Amino acid sequence: MAPAYHNYGAWGEPARLWLESRASIDYPGCAVPILHALANPARFLKLARPLTPLCFWCGVVLALIGCWAGLTRTPPDYLQGDTVRILYIHVPAAWLGMAGWGGLAVASFAYLVWRHPLAAIAARAMAVPGALFAALCLVTGSIWGRPTWGTWWQWDGRLTSMLLLFFVYIAYIALARADADRGGDGRIPAVFGIAGTVLLPVIRYSVVWWHTLHQGQSIGLTGSTIAPSMLWPLWFTLSGFTLFFAAIVLMRMRAALGLQKAEARMRRMAAA
Amino acid sequence: MNPWPFVVGAYAIMGIGMAGIAGVSWRAMRRAERAVEALRRR
Structure with a gap:
């Protein structure tokens, strides 16, 4: 039977050495070993294969x-009327545009600190869906702005x-x-990924710092200014689009791992 | 101003974006995993 690290593909020897160096370290009661365990692509793929369709279909539904x-x-809003219904797609798009960058930064940090081979792949896999959700937030917000502002x-x-x-x-x-x-080696994009997080608090507090056209914060950790009769579908779209985002990231990670594995196999065949 | 064209337009753009990224990501994943399977069979 092939060793567990055979799926590292292009990461090959450095990944094997990294895994072996971690195997000798004990972290009792700490979440770090779970991260290290998941950094093994074979183990990750075993989890990702059933999780991808599960996240995708639950998210879609x-x-x-x-x-x-x-x-x-x-009900329609007393001021905005039916235009307020754009809220149910605009808020999840904004959340995922920002959370996507947050996830990308965490993965970049994990890559820089622990050199998890999968962390760099995860960061890159989050970039395109994150950019798409940021773009969709801008477009749906613009469409909402025309009749409202x-x-x-x-x-x-x-x-x-x-x-x-x-x-x-x-x-x-x-x-x-x-x-x-x-x-x-992926260090420059990882540093850029961490540096980009400075934008997240700017976006979050922009409506507090500058009183311009965009409305203030409606949903916070302690409650919401939106009436419950209008708010409840938002939890469905927020959780649904988040699961959808997770499925897309898993698909893109599986694609990247597959490509690396195929390239490594072809190199070995050419060398033989 | 009738709000419904704006609402329908926003939902349609969101739907197209979701379907597009799901299709592209699914195809890329299947292509990569098929390439690995094909190489393994050789």
């Missing part, structure tokens, strides 16, 4: 229920900081691709 309820089962776009603190986050995603994708093309 929850998001569809939330969208249906948001469109048909909630009378304009498609305003250089408002929240809108501008979200646009910057989208550009930072694009820069990360370009940087990660260029780094992979020139055979880099």
Whole structure:
């Protein structure tokens, strides 16, 4: 039987040495061994194969229920009327645009600190769906703004900081691709991934720091200013799109691992 | 101003975005995993 690290593919020997060095360290009662265990691609794939369709279909069903309820089962807003129904897709898009970068930064940190071979793959896998959700947040927000504010776009603190986050995603994708093309070790995109987190508090507090067109915070840790009769479908779309995002990240990680494995196998066949 | 064209447009763009990324990611995953299986069979 092949050893457990055979799936490291292109990471090959460094990954095996890394795993063996960790195997001798004991971390009683700590979450770190779980992370280290998951850093083994074979073990990760064993988990990811059933989790991908599960996250995907649960996400699709929850998001569809939330969208249906948001469109048909909630009352119109007393000021905005039916336009408020864009909320049920705009808020999850904004959440995932920001959470995507948060996840990318955590994975980048894990890669820099523990050199988890899968962490760099996870960070890269989150970049494209994160950028897509940031773009969808901007587009749906713009569509919401036209009938509500009378304009498609305003250089408002929240809108501008979200646009910057989208550009930072694009820069990360370009940087990660260029780094992979020139055979880099992934440290430069990882540092960029961590540096980009400075934007997250700016986006979060932009409506507090600058009182411009975008409305203030409606949902916080302690409660919400939205009426419960209008709020409940949002939990469906938030959880549904989050599970959908997780499924997309798993698919992209599986694709990256498969490609690395195929390349490593072809190299071994060519060398034999 | 009738809000429904804006609401329907926003939901349609979201749906297209979701379907697009799911399709592209699924195809990339299947292609990579098929390549590994094909190489393993050789």
